[in-house]
Amino acid sequence: MAIFTVVCVAAACAGDGDAVITPESTLAPDITSPTSATTPAPTPAPTTTPATTPTTPETPTTEVDEVFRSTSVGDPRYPTLGTAGIDVEHYDVALDIDPTSGRLDATVRISGTFTVATDQLSFDLDGPTVRTASVDGDEVDATVEGRDVVLHLDDVRDVGDGFVAEIAVTSRVEDGPSFGPDAGVFVSDDGLWSVNEPDGVSTWMPVNDHPTDKATWTFDITVPTDVEAVANGELDDITVSGDSTTWTWRQDDPMASYLVLLLVDDYEFVDDGEIELSSGTVSLHHVVLDGRRDDLEPYIDVTRRQLEFFDELFGPYPFDRYGLAIADSQPGLAMETQGLPLFSVADLDGSLGPLQHLLLAHELAHQWFGDAVSPATWDDIWLNEGFATYAQMLWFDEIGMSTIEREAELALRSLPDDGWPLSAPTELFGTVSYNGGAAALHALRLTIGDDDFFALLRRWVVDHDEGTATTAEFERVAEEVSGRDLGDFFDEWVDSPDGPPDEYPASATEDG
Ligand code: TRP
Ligand code: ZN
DSSP: OOOOEEOOOHHHHOTTSSOOOOOOGGGGGGSOOSSOSSSOOOOOOOOOSOTTSOOOOSSTTOEESOOOOOSOOOOSSOTTSOOTTEEEEEEEEEEEEETTTTEEEEEEEEEEEESSOEEEEEEEOOSOEEEEEEETTEEOEEEEETTEEEEEEEEEEOTTOEEEEEEEEEEEOOOSSSSOSSOEEEEOSSSEEEEOTTTTGGGTSOBOOSTTSOEEEEEEEEEETTSEEEOSSEEEEEEEETTEEEEEEEEEEEEOGGGOOOEEESEEEEEEEEEEETTEEEEEEEEEETTOHHHHHHHHHHHHHHHHHHHHHHSSOSSSEEOOEEESOOTTOOBOOTTSOEEETTTSSSOOSHHHHHHHHHHHHTTTBTTTEEESSGGGGHHHHHHHHHHHHHHHHHTTSSOHHHHHHHHHHTOOSSSOOTTSOSSTTSHIIIIIHHHHHHHHHHHHOHHHHHHHHHHHHHHHTTEEEOHHHHHHHHHHHHTSOOHHHHHHHTSOTTOOOSSOOOOSSTTO
16 A cells, blocks of 8 residues: 655754755665555655755755655764754653663653654664563563664654654663763762763663754652752652652753753752843852852852853743753763763862863853754764853953953964864864864954854844854854854854864954
């Protein structure tokens, strides 16, 4: 029996609306023809358009006897990540963790909607063993294919149909060297911590592991009663049952999977009341290693000042809570986990110098640039790191620790010869993305003037809040706000494979 359905490319089907990614031709095996031996399988229109350039979906409405099977959203840098054709709305995550052995059981209930007609559901999963899988209450066959777990449905689901998939997996957190090249969960002396950017979450539980599919989350984390478990959002409930305790955290704002925080250790919870910002009332909740409460003190005050500063500069703080999580994690590494960024106790050790100001400003600024507005593809990483780096320079200028001119000059002079363009850097988290991105922003500020520059940053967040965006979209908004053609500017400072000019442009306004 042939099934009459609409085939669409990822660009037309992607979950969160503003993501515009066209599958690469190498992803053609995504679309197969199980229902008709006679109709050749359609291939997505091959494209050489970089994913950073929004494209009009090609032939999205061709009617053929096919279903759409996807195991990728077509991210050019991480072609295995994500699944096109579904829109996850909510993750209900139940974890059972034994920090001593490193055993991590995850049962994830994923609710969402099909945005294509299909007979399978695929989620990213790299490593854990699958125990059980069901869809809408019925057990289904699950196969692990590469870095995906694929759930096979008995029949074809239509565009707009809802689904509830439940997958139980087990993994073991390796007790080895700490943070390696790969993201995920790591052991500390008495617990676990995680940095999941860009693809770490799928090393310990099944998710649609790409920022283009944001969702709300609940976490029920069961751990031995002598430790605490932390995740993003509001602490909803603590249930003690003998020698284990379940910690329930609820993240009601849409959140990309790479921003998930998971911590297990001996923690204290420090509430710092509320702060009135242009966005309204924001409540402040910090999490600090037991016994390090006093070391948190200087950062409580700096955080309040930075929230006020950035809320004014970047527009309304995007969430209704914020806090610092200070963990026994990798020194020198911090992570902008949504609403509750992660820092190492080795860095936030009670002292308050340039490093502490830098880290605190950087991770807070990511709440706007990265968390509220996330990169549509991982090539767009400078929209996170360049912006957060520029924000940290603005904070140094604000408190008189440096000036923006001096910081911008240092950033420009730090840039390597290789690793460009900024819009698709060789290294995800390298000097190009961080300092190169900040230098491009400073050059843009000089080109369009302060008023338009800060209006642009605010507009950027308003336009893309709770979604994702590309470098090309940033160029478009910059042109709109400034009323200028910025084609040459972006060619030089953002898209040049040889890196940017050696000098900043002359200032558009006399006083800079
Ligand atoms: N996004 C983090 C920050 O800038 C840094 C980060 C996340 C990172 N994952 C990483 C750095 C992996 C190196 C490797 O605050
Ligand atoms: Zn960063």
